[in-house]
Amino acid sequence: MSHDKTILICDDSRLVHRAMQKFFSEFTGITLYFAENGTQALECLAMHDVDVMFLDLTMPVLDGFGVLQQLPVSTYPTKIIVLSADVQQRAVERCVDAGANYFLAKPFSRSQIYSTLKKLGFSLIRKSRDIPPENNFIPSQALYGNDYLYQFQEIANIALGRGSAIISDHCREFITMPLPNVAMLGCGELDMMISNLTHRPDSTAIAQRFVGGGIHGEALVCLYGSDIGLFGERLGFSTFGDKKSEVIIDIANLMVSSFLVSLSEQMNIPFSIRQPICLEEYMIRGGSEAMNCELFTIEYSYQSEKMDMACDVLLMMDHDSTQVIRRFMETLQ
Template sequence: MLNVSVLICDDSNMARKQLVRALPADWPVTLSQAENGQLGLDLIRQQSIQVVFLDLTMPVLDGYGVLAALQREQLHTKVIVISADVQEEAVKRVLELGALAFLEKPVDPELLLSTLKRLSLYPVDTCAPQAAQPEVEFQVSFREAFSEIVNVAMGLAAAKLAQVLGVFVRLPVPNVNILEVGELQMALLDAHNDQHLTAICQGYIGGGISGEALLIFYDSEVADVAKLMRWHSDQEVSSVEMLLDLSGLLIGACLSSLASQLDIDFSQGHPQVLGQHVPIDQMLHVNQKRWRKMLAVEISYGIEGHHIRFDLLLLFTEDSIPLLQKRLAYLD
């Protein structure tokens, strides 16, 4: 059996490692990798790539851009999208752009095998000896591993948000860093300079891991959010209730997915207003004595077709980091 030329295009080292492990053991492949869509597209142009496993949310050029370029340049590589962005509209768009299938991250090996068979990409020649897959070495850092489970959680939360609001949610590459509180303050001040904001906070704890989620809204956009939620924003209480409901949905879905992947249960506090119609530095002043060093996750959601964005921050305490590292060691 001739080797199949396969490209894995994903910015996550952890995701690439998981996918290599999920490939059928007796599927003889020549494997290439790319950490963003532009590098992947360059490899497709230069080599005879037969099958591409393509992520959607990547820097430089995302998966949609890769699919559009393949269609425009009439490059006939067979593409299977494997993504955490499970919005119905995302699935529809990639199939319209020529992808043969869409699989959810982290990919299930049995589902991957059945998909390859269905697409006639895995013809088993029982008379020929089966070649073992090549060994590929991966060194996955804690930050890379945690970023990938955040990516999955982010996608599931966006799918729920998209369903409730009837919109398409633009997903970023999540930003994950271990920071001193002063570093986080400087980054937030830089990102939200001269903006009046409203923030909802919600604490969580489970398995010795604890932290606080902050959902930050731009005041200039709250009326547009209210219209999508079909609320009347002429009364202050209605806006607050609307933001609390939206925060509970987004934060709850994200934490639920993280807990499931880490095999723990999070107890969540009630969402509360941290600050309203104030600059970001006044909100940070409220919490600065409660934090020293933390694992900070920043996810900036945007609503396509609307001038609406909001930032979700997940802040894990310093004591939680070693426990998270132990949990992620089992996933690696």
């Protein structure tokens, strides 16, 4: 195509916005638009002739699936490239069925963006002959600044997406996954969060410790819903006799280990996970009262789309672990 290209980046991550802006700034004849959610993207598509939209799936207000369902909003033939940490096979299939042209998993490389656009018929013209290495992943950590919590949330989001794909493949069920929350929490905030997680009348709380590479942490898992047994059967866990508690422990173990396996691959830190245990009320109270300093926390959730089964997970790591994570983020800059 000889005319200038108009490209829309629809992603709630400011890191992706910066990285894509940096990538396309190396080429001539490119007009960029940005949207932080699906609603903004639809408004942009209605107002402008957009040649290509890069679309995230997990966003506030209106997610990527919602955008695909409401297209087209104009007669202009916009091509769609999905960029997402949600790499469930069912997510890929839904995007393609809804009209997406390509699906790229996060993190993605410069060469993937370049070659995918080329497949769509877009020949990008560089402003200079200096060609950067093609295997630098986007978003680049050099663009992150000093907010290591926000930086690590991007890594946790990728780990969550890969973890959900593992679970989805096992249970043959689509898993919905909101963005993970990464934060430093003090005693009062943690106590409130743990109370909110564990005081559902139909929930079961499980604790599981993990260590690796100087990181020491504990996961609090809360499972709830009437289809936990069915979900366990789908995963291949036996539900014969009085083994319901064992099934719950097996499910909780999968919810934690699937996330940590992906996190381990990104951080190059092997994690060792201890046997999970079901918690009694007095154990939950005692544990929260013992906290007297800030902890590094990662909060995420999984929910089955069709079955009545959901899981909330809170990972808590101590001060020394926080320093390991800080140093890890610095190595990526």
